[in-house]
Amino acid sequence: MSITISGLTKRFAKTDVLRGVELGVDKGELVALLGPSGSGKTTLLKIIAGLEWPDTGRLRVDGQDWLKLAAQDRRIGFVFQHYALFPHMKVRENLAFGLSVRPRAERPGKTIIAAKVDELLHFLQIDHLADRYPAQLSGGQRQRVALGRALAIEPKVLLLDEPFGALDAAIRRDLRRWLRGVHEATGSTTIFVTHDQEEAFELADRVVVMGEGQIAQIGDADTIHDHPATPFVARFMGATVELPVTLLAGRAEGAGLDLSTLPRRALPDGAGRLFVRAEDITPVPEPDAPWRIVSRTSTGAHLRLVLRHPKLGEAEAEVPRRAVRAEALTPDAAVRLKIEAGTIFSSAPNSAATQPSLQTKPIQLERSQ
Amino acid sequence: MTAAATHTGAPIRAKRVLPGFTLSLGTTLLYMTFIVLIPVITLILKGAEIGPERFWRIISSPRAVAAFQITLTAALIATAFNAIYGLLMAWVLVRYEFRGKRILDALMDVPFALPTAVAGLSLTALFSANGWFGPVLDAMGIQVVYTIWGIALAMAFTSVPFVVRTVQPVLEDMDPALEQAALTLGARPWAIFTRVVFPAILPAWLAGCTTAFARSLGEFGAIVFIAGNLPFRTEIAALLAYIRLEEFDYNGAAAIALVLLAFALVLLVVSNVLQAWASRHREASR
Numbered sequence: 186m187s188i189t190i191s192g193l194t195k196r197f198a199k200t201d202v203l204r205g206v207e208l209g210v211d212k213g214e215l216v217a218l219l220g221p222s223g224s225g226k227t228t229l230l231k232i233i234a235g236l237e238w239p240d241t242g243r244l245r246v247d248g249q250d251w252l253k254l255a256a257q258d259r260r261i262g263f264v265f266q267h268y269a270l271f272p273h274m275k276v277r278e279n280l281a282f283g284l285s286v287r288p289r290a291e292r293p294g295k296t297i298i299a300a301k302v303d304e305l306l307h308f309l310q311i312d313h314l315a316d317r318y319p320a321q322l323s324g325g326q327r328q329r330v331a332l333g334r335a336l337a338i339e340p341k342v343l344l345l346d347e348p349f350g351a352l353d354a355a356i357r358r359d360l361r362r363w364l365r366g367v368h369e370a371t372g373s374t375t376i377f378v379t380h381d382q383e384e385a386f387e388l389a390d391r392v393v394v395m396g397e398g399q400i401a402q403i404g405d406a407d408t409i410h411d412h413p414a415t416p417f418v419a420r421f422m423g424a425t426v427e428l429p430v431t432l433l434a435g436r437a438e439g440a441g442l443d444l445s446t447l448p449r450r451a452l453p454d455g456a457g458r459l460f461v462r463a464e465d466i467t468p469v470p471e472p473d474a475p476w477r478i479v480s481r482t483s484t485g486a487h488l489r490l491v492l493r494h495p496k497l498g499e500a501e502a503e504v505p506r507r508a509v510r511a512e513a514l515t516p517d518a519a520v521r522l523k524i525e526a527g528t529i530f531s532s533a534p535n536s537a538a539t540q541p542s543l544q545t546k547p548i549q550l551e552r553s554q
Numbered sequence: 555m556t557a558a559a560t561h562t563g564a565p566i567r568a569k570r571v572l573p574g575f576t577l578s579l580g581t582t583l584l585y586m587t588f589i590v591l592i593p594v595i596t597l598i599l600k601g602a603e604i605g606p607e608r609f610w611r612i613i614s615s616p617r618a619v620a621a622f623q624i625t626l627t628a629a630l631i632a633t634a635f636n637a638i639y640g641l642l643m644a645w646v647l648v649r650y651e652f653r654g655k656r657i658l659d660a661l662m663d664v665p666f667a668l669p670t671a672v673a674g675l676s677l678t679a680l681f682s683a684n685g686w687f688g689p690v691l692d693a694m695g696i697q698v699v700y701t702i703w704g705i706a707l708a709m710a711f712t713s714v715p716f717v718v719r720t721v722q723p724v725l726e727d728m729d730p731a732l733e734q735a736a737l738t739l740g741a742r743p744w745a746i747f748t749r750v751v752f753p754a755i756l757p758a759w760l761a762g763c764t765t766a767f768a769r770s771l772g773e774f775g776a777i778v779f780i781a782g783n784l785p786f787r788t789e790i791a792a793l794l795a796y797i798r799l800e801e802f803d804y805n806g807a808a809a810i811a812l813v814l815l816a817f818a819l820v821l822l823v824v825s826n827v828l829q830a831w832a833s834r835h836r837e838a839s840r
Contacts (some may be wrong), residue, residue, distance in 0.1 A: 236734050256737045263738040273753040273835045283739035286749065318835040338739060433614035 186214045186247050186341040186374050188233065189232065193242030195228055195398075202228045203239065204398040210376060211475050215368050217385035218378045221421065227377045229395070233376065234263045246296070246342065262335030262373075266347040268327040270319035276330050277315045279306055283320035283338035301337065308370075309333045323348040332364070343368075345377035349384065361388050382422070394418050412528065419460035419528050426466065428459045430529060440497060441475040443523040448521050452531045463525035466502035468492065468520035470513045476500075478518045490514060500531075581640045597815060600808035617785050618794060625791040628702050628769035632709035637763045639710075640717025641755075648725040661814070662719070662726040665712050668777030673711055681707070700782030705790060708777045709770035716769060720762035724755050744808065757832040764825035768818050 188210040196202040203225045210216050218226040231237040233244065235256030248380050251259060280302045282291055293301070303456040306312045309329050319327055328348060335343060349357040365388055368375050378386050385392045388407035393408060394402045401415040401421075413419035420427075421534045430439040431501070437457060444459075468478065468490060479491040479499070483506055490502045502522065504511060514520070601609065612618060627784065647659055681698040682688045691698055698704045736746045758824070774792040781788040791814055798806035 229606075234738055236737065257740045259738075260740070260819075262740055263735065265731045265735060267729070269729060269735040271732065271735075271750055271753075275835075282736070282741070286736070286739065286741040286745045288742075320836060334739070335734075359727065459754065 188342065188374065188376075189243070189245045190229075190233075193229070193232065193241045193244065195225070195237065195239045200397050202444055203242075204233075206242070206398070206400055206550045208400060208403075210374060210391060213372050215300065215365070215375045215388065216377075217389035217392045218376060218395055218401030219380070219382060219385040219392050220401075221380060224395040225398040226280055226395045227346055230346055230376060230378050233342070234261050234344050235259050236263070250477070260338060260340055262332075262338065262343045264328070264331050264335050264343075264345040264348050265271065266350050266368070268324075268331040270321070270327055270330055271332070272319050274309065275316050276322070277302055277306070279319070279330055279334050279335050279409045282334060305333045305337055309336075309367075318374065324352050325360060328352065328360060329363075336367070342372060343371075343373045343375040345375070347378055347380070349355075349381075350379070357384070364388065366433060391416065394421065396421065411526070416458065416460060416530055418531075424460035424462050424528060426461045426463055426502075428461065429497070430457045430459045431455070432457045432529070434530060439531050441494060441521050443521055446525055447522070447527060447529070450529060456532040457529045458532055459524070459527050459529050461524055463489070463501045463503040465525040465527060466500070466524040467504060467525060468502050468514055468518075468525050470510065470518050471521045472519055474519045474521040476520045476522055478514060478516050478520060480517055483515065488514065574727050579605065586752050595816065597808060597811055600804065601812040603698060604805045604809060608805070609809050609812075611815055612806050617789070618791075618810060620786045621789050621791045621794040621810075624702060624705065624788065625771055626817075628705040628709055628790070629767055631702075631706040632713060632770045633763055633767040635706070636714045636717045637759070640714050640766070641721055641759060642712070642760060644718045644721035644725055648722055662715055670773065672709050674708055674779030676778035677704075677708055677711065677776065681780065696787040699780055700784070700788055702788065704780040704782075705777050708780050709773050712773050712776050713766035715760035716766040717759070720758045721755055722766070724758040725751075728754055753832075757829045760828045760832055761825055764821050764828070768821045771814060771817055771821075811812055 188208075190206055190208040193203050193206040194201070206225070206229060208229075218229060220226045224510065228237055232239050233251075235251070235254065239252070246259075247406045252275070253449070269283065274282065283296050284298045284301065287293075302315075302541075303312075306315050307333065311326065311329050314322060314326055314330070319330070322330065332345075332348075345364075349360055354359065361384060377388070386409075391403060392409060393400055393541065396415075396417045401418045402409055409418065410422055413422055413424065416427075428439055428442065430437040430444070432452050433454055435451060437444050437447060437450075437459065439459065464487075468476070476494050479493045481491075482489045485507060487503045488506050488511060490504065492500045492502060500522070504514065604612070613622075628781065643662065647655065647662070647670060678687050678688050678699060681691070683692065683699075688699065696703070732750055733746055733755070736750045741749070772792060774790070774796070777790055778793055781790065781793075783793055784790050789809055795807045795810040795814070798804075798810065
């Protein structure tokens with residue numbers, strides 16, 4: 186089923202949760218909605234499910250207007266973050282629920298339902314759990330049952346809200362591969378919500394980055410990583426060091442910065458801001474350079490350096506501990522910052538955003554521009 | 555891995571955050587003994603003095619049997635009413651937002667707070683022939699005051715908070731995702747209620763209903779005003795015990811009281827069995 190979303194807005198009390206969302210999802214695609222909490226990704230998912238209703242906008246699935254359809258009639262599979270299994274039903278009964286509540290005319294016979302449940306138990310590799318109650322299952326097992334329950338109704342669209350959010354790392358990785366397999370076997374259109382970049386990129390065909398109720402960027406891992414579309418995406422992807430630069434004929438210059446490795450960009454002349462990851466900054470000792478090393482902490486494989494510029498404030502760099510010149514990077518050393526990779530945004534159109542001071546901002550996931 | 559520790563002597567015990575387990579348990583047991591256990595034991599001993607033959611004669615006397623029948627029937631009517639009304643009330647208080655909700659919520663405690671005699675008096679005033687409701691009901695051929703309906707009414711009044719207050723918190727704590735999950739699986743409202751919501755609140759509801767029933771069996775103050783207290787017709791068991799006491803017939807009073815006590819104990823057991831059954835999925839994980 187292909188999904189077309191346009192102009193979707195939603196307000197909760199005084200907060201705009203969605204501010205004009207446009208998105209198309211193709212049949213059989215596996216899409217991740219990635220974003221910090223409060224970005225509106227779960228609300229978007231719930232609107233597709235029919236558990237929330239937008240204030241304005243359109244939602245069409247295979248040409249059908251889903252905003253005229255109640256959740257019960259959409260035939261979607263929804264998997265909740267905390268599983269939401271029915272606690273008083275055994276696994277078998279949980280899986281059968283969707284089929285057994287159908288109106289009598291469409292309801293399959295008892296033996297057909299039982300056979301379908303057996304098939305699902307086998308497909309999900311949870312045969313041995315059939316007669317247990319949810320309280321007797323581990324988190325990973327519960328999540329499998331939750332997915333099975335959703336798949337039992339042969340959904341047109343499968344929606345998952347932070348499906349692995351409550352599980353520990355090893356099980357998470359396991360289930361991720363397993364979900365990919367399930368998706369490929371069923372061929373259903375699947376959308377899942379996550380705040381975990383690794384999860385989004387590893388699992389999805391396409392990643393939709395959301396921030397502040399809007400779609401910030403759509404793309405694959407490399408594109409979003411190397412070419413963030415907005416400062417928000419850059420920060421969200423880990424480029425937390427923000428430095429002021431001056432643009433001239435597509436080349437950037439900055440105080441104590443070596444930007445020669447950055448490619449020429451089609452940006453207007455004037456002020457700009459550079460977003461860079463700490464590991465893409467290589468401090469190079471140089472007697473007259475304006476940056477000073479303030480502190481040096483080892484994380485084993487890396488050295489984490491805090492750098493200070495008399496006018497611009499602090500920045501952070503991370504270099505391999507066994508790098509050639511690492512010994513020279515001691516506190517108080519004067520360094521130039523060689524920028525290996527980064528993204529520059531012109532400050533020209535909205536110069537109000539340009540701040541003279543420079544600082545390493547912590548990732549402000551909740552607030553961004 | 556604890557081998558080393560156990561060899562050295564006494565096992566190491568985890569320190570509690572707040573000390574005083576012995577003191578608090580001791581106080582609790584002492585209190586329970588004086589307030590609950592000793593009176594119950596006295597009652598049983600008093601009953602034992604009577605001897606089985608006389609005991610049976612007292613409780614099988616027509617007047618006593620009638621009193622037990624009236625009490626049980628009225629309590630059943632009151633509980634059936636509260637089971638439904640109390641559930642509805644809890645539902646409204648939890649699920650909807652409306653003006654005056656907090657006042658309604660506070661009103662729910664009035665039957666607990668009000669002296670039962672006051673409740674009995676006001677109910678009598680309302681339902682008597684010259685009260686507000688009495689004449690209207692009379693015109694429809696319904697007599698409340700001085701009938702078993704009056705007794706049931708007084709019982710319902712004093713015991714409804716038991717149902718509301720036990721169901722309410724459970725309903726409040728229910729994960730809304732459960733209903734949403736049922737919704738996405740295609741369940742209609744009635745199916746969501748009967749198959750998802752009701753099973754979740756069933757143990758609490760059963761507990762509320764049984765305590766309401768037990769309370770109704772023992773209710774006295776509110777009933778004596780509205781019942782008319784005619785032997786064989788509207789005389790409840792608790793009142794009969796009281797009358798025997800006034801006649802200095804301690805054995806008669808004790809025998810009737812013992813039967814009420816037996817009812818209460820049976821109810822307690824039934825209540826616990828029902829709750830264990832209704833929450834068997836939770837027990838299973840332990």
